[in-house]
Amino acid sequence: MKNCIKRYLLAACVLAGTLGCNDELDIVDPNRLSAGQFYENAEQAVAAVDAIYNVLIIDGLYQRISPVYNDARSDEISSRSPWAFFTGIAGFTIPPTFGDLDIFWHGHYIMISRANQALENIPLVEDLEQDLRSRLLGQAHFLRALAYFKLANTHGSVPIILSTPQGGDDFYPSNADVSREDIYNQVKTDLNIAIFSLPQNYNDVSGVDREQEGRATSGAANALMGMVHLYEGDYAAAQPFFAAVVNSNEYKLAENYADLFTQDPGIEAANPGKIFWADFTTSAAAEFNWGGDPNVNWRQFLALTPTYSVGDFFDFYPTPFLYSEMREERTIDGSLDPRYHATILSYEPDDGYTTAYGVDWFERGFREGDYFIKKYTNAVGGTDAFTAGFDYHIIRYADVLLMYAECLANTGNIAAAAGYVQQVRDRANLPDREAEFAGYSLTAFMDQIEHERIMELAIEGKRWEDIRRWGLLETELDELQSHDFEFNTYSAGRDLIPIPQPELDRNENLVGNSAN
Numbered sequence: 001m002k003n004c005i006k007r008y009l010l011a012a013c014v015l016a017g018t019l020g021c022n023d024e025l026d027i028v029d030p031n032r033l034s035a036g037q038f039y040e041n042a043e044q045a046v047a048a049v050d051a052i053y054n055v056l057i058i059d060g061l062y063q064r065i066s067p068v069y070n071d072a073r074s075d076e077i078s079s080r081s082p083w084a085f086f087t088g089i090a091g092f093t094i095p096p097t098f099g100d101l102d103i104f105w106h107g108h109y110i111m112i113s114r115a116n117q118a119l120e121n122i123p124l125v126e127d128l129e130q131d132l133r134s135r136l137l138g139q140a141h142f143l144r145a146l147a148y149f150k151l152a153n154t155h156g157s158v159p160i161i162l163s164t165p166q167g168g169d170d171f172y173p174s175n176a177d178v179s180r181e182d183i184y185n186q187v188k189t190d191l192n193i194a195i196f197s198l199p200q201n202y203n204d205v206s207g208v209d210r211e212q213e214g215r216a217t218s219g220a221a222n223a224l225m226g227m228v229h230l231y232e233g234d235y236a237a238a239q240p241f242f243a244a245v246v247n248s249n250e251y252k253l254a255e256n257y258a259d260l261f262t263q264d265p266g267i268e269a270a271n272p273g274k275i276f277w278a279d280f281t282t283s284a285a286a287e288f289n290w291g292g293d294p295n296v297n298w299r300q301f302l303a304l305t306p307t308y309s310v311g312d313f314f315d316f317y318p319t320p321f322l323y324s325e326m327r328e329e330r331t332i333d334g335s336l337d338p339r340y341h342a343t344i345l346s347y348e349p350d351d352g353y354t355t356a357y358g359v360d361w362f363e364r365g366f367r368e369g370d371y372f373i374k375k376y377t378n379a380v381g382g383t384d385a386f387t388a389g390f391d392y393h394i395i396r397y398a399d400v401l402l403m404y405a406e407c408l409a410n411t412g413n414i415a416a417a418a419g420y421v422q423q424v425r426d427r428a429n430l431p432d433r434e435a436e437f438a439g440y441s442l443t444a445f446m447d448q449i450e451h452e453r454i455m456e457l458a459i460e461g462k463r464w465e466d467i468r469r470w471g472l473l474e475t476e477l478d479e480l481q482s483h484d485f486e487f488n489t490y491s492a493g494r495d496l497i498p499i500p501q502p503e504l505d506r507n508e509n510l511v512g513n514s515a516n
Contacts, residue, residue: 038121039121039122039124039125040125040127041125041127041128042125042127042128042129042132042207042208043208044125045118045121045122045125045128045132045133045136046132046136046208046209048114048117048118048121048122048136049118049122049136049139049140051114051294052111052114052115052118052139052140052143053139053143053214053215053279054294055107055110055111055114056111056278056279056394057278057279057280057289057300058107058110058289058290058291058292059103059107059289059290059291059303060103060104060105060106060107060108060110060291061104061107061108061111061150061278062278062302062392062394063278063280063289063290063301063302063303063304064302064303064304064307065103065104065107066104066107066150066461067304067392067460067461068086068089068304068307068316069089069104069154069461069464069497070461070462070463070464070465071316071459071460071461071463071464072086072089072090072316073089073090073092073464073486073495074463074464074467074484075319075321075322075463075467075480075483075484075487076318076319076321076322076454076458076459076463076484077308077316077317077318077319077322077373077459078090078316078317078319078484078485078486079091079315079316079486080314080315080316080317081313081315081316083315084098085098085100086315086316089497090316090486091486091489092486092487092489092490092491092494092495093489093494094497094498094515095498095501096498096499096500096501096504096512096515096516097501099500099502101497101498101499101500101501102500102502102503103291104154104497105151105155105499105500105503106291107291108147108148108150108151109147109161110291111143111144111146111147112144112147112148112161113161113164115140115141115143115144115147116144116161116162116163116164117164118136118137118140119137119140119141119144120163120164122136122137122140123137129206129207131205131206131207132205132206132207132208132209134197135197135198135199135205135207135209135215137193137197138193138194138196138197138198138216138221139194139198139215139216141190141191141193141194141197142190142191142194142198142216142220142221142224143216144190145186145187145188145190145191145194145221145224146224146394148160148183148186148187148190149183149184149187149224149227149228151183152180152183152184152187153231153465154496154497155496155497155498155499155513156180156496156513156514157175157178157179157180157183157511157513158175158178158183158499159173159174159175159178159510160173160175160178160182160183160186161173162186172507172508172509172510173507173509173510174509174510174511175509175510175511176509176511181232184228184231184232187224187228188225188228191221191224191225191228192225194216194218194221195218195221195222195225198216198217198218198220198221199217199218200217200218200219200248200250201217201250202215202217213269214277214279216276217250217275217276218244218248219244219245219248219250219251219275220275220276220395222241222242222244222245223241223242223245223275223276223395223400224276224395225241226238226239226241226242226245226400226403226404226407227395227403229241230403230406230407230469231465231469233469235406235407235410235411236407236411238403238407239404239407239408239411242400242403242404242407243404245275245397245400245404246400246401246404246420251272251273251275251397251400252272252273252397253272253273253397253398253401253423253424253427254270254271254272254273254427255427256338257338257339257342257427257428258338258341258342259271260273260342260393260396261342261375261376261390262390263282263378263383263388263389263390265281265389268391272397273396273397273398274391274393274396274397275394275395275396275397275400276394276395277391277392277393277394277395277396278391278392278394279300279391280300280301280302280388280389280390280391280392281299281300281301281389282301282383282387282388282389283298283299283300283301283387283389284299284384284387285297285298285299286299287299288301288386289301290303299387300389301386301387301388301389302376302388302389302390302392303388304376304388304390304392305376305377305378305385305386305388305390306385306386306388308373308375308376308377308459309372309373309377309378309379309385310345310356310372310373310377310379311356311357311377311378311379311382311385312385314372316373317371317372317373318343318344318371318372318373318459319483319484321482321483321484322343322344322454322458322459323344323346323371325451325454325455326339326340326343326344326454326455326458327340328451329430329431329455331428331429331430332429332430332431333429335350335351335429336348336351337428337430337455338428338429339428339455339456339458341353341374342374342375343373343374343375343458343459344371344372344373344374344375345371345372345373345374345377345379346370346371346372347361347366347368347369347370356372356379356382357378357379357381357382358380358381358382359382373459375458375459375460376388376390376392376459393460398424398427398456398457399453399456399457399462401420401421401423401424402420402421402424402449402452402453402456402457404417404420405417405418405420405421405449406446406449408420409442409445409446409449410442410446414437414438414440414442414445415438417437417445418434418435418437418438418440418445419434419438421434421437421448421449421452422434422437424452424456425452428455446470450466450470453466467480468495473490473492473495477490492514493513493514493515494514494515495515496513496514496515497515498512498513498515498516499511499512499513499516501516504516
């Protein structure tokens, strides 16, 4: 939905108060209508759901903060940022009083609020074809599920809000008796509806959404449901949802791994392995998309690009662990794994990599042994980082294949799992080791899965969740400390991000988590 979502503004509130007692003086802002004024036809119902998608590209979600929360706490990158917020997140020391914690919290609850409004009002729209209504509601359920999944993984216990506040206590929700399991159960409830309501694709649907890319599909809902069960450690429950994605024949791996991280909209659109993503563009419009109400003057740039780029803010750099891990295995023709070259920027003349940001490596001022983050940066051509148009992958097919393999192995079928691992390796032109992997013990196979997930998914927000769900913070903290010095300041309970103190101050029904 390139350049489409930003044009829609969800009418979330009405202008408060009136001027005088004469009705002729009442003023209605056409950009801020009440729900009763807005949900009158199919076009407005679609716009309401599009406004939920819009939240994906603001700072609190995938423009910057959500990826940084996960990448910074992994052992793949370390912070060198002058911003205490980033160094505090990376070192597990951020205090709850740090004001920028609101960015993530507010962003996700904006998404939930917009989803709740759509779910309440779209069923009331009379001029709406039933299949389109079902698809719109399915998308709202999916997006609300995604928001709560991220909130639960980040903050632990958060309020579950499923309706728009009407006044009084509605504005002061409690999380005192809410567990992560409760939130996951709500996510599953939403996803069950989404799976039933959403199509595999929009190629043949009847409605204004026909042939539109970027909307949630049954494949995205199945993949997210599998992830919920996987994060709970329930491999048997997760397996059929990943199988549904794999067996749908809707997805396959793009031939060239580097094409996953391009700003060329044609190449992005042709990627057969995209399942769900945040849609950014190279627009140079006047207003930055940090947050607030969207408008037609918004640019839709990925702020992760200047954050990770050595040519711009340079807030983070790859750890020596990641650098070494990604150089461990060579391709069939003896070259470095192509996923290394898409992830890490370094001087590799034997493989033909001798430039950075469009100029010679040494003219750029770098030394031969230097290395930096390349994935999601403008390191190839040196384009303006503040118009970066990389689509950010939230769910992609290679991740599903590896999670499916993990489930198969942990339910007794390592031989089948090995085939899916090798399928991912084949794109990187790595040696065929399927038979070798098939003979591994479960422990050895899981070690291999860990390596393969780093190779395929480095600096995509996945490693941190793997570290936590596999219990490595408890069983292998010493090793993590050897990978990344920032784990030296980790302590039990700091796997969560604190609930922002201003939220606790405003709402006496809200309680902190183990990091507060």
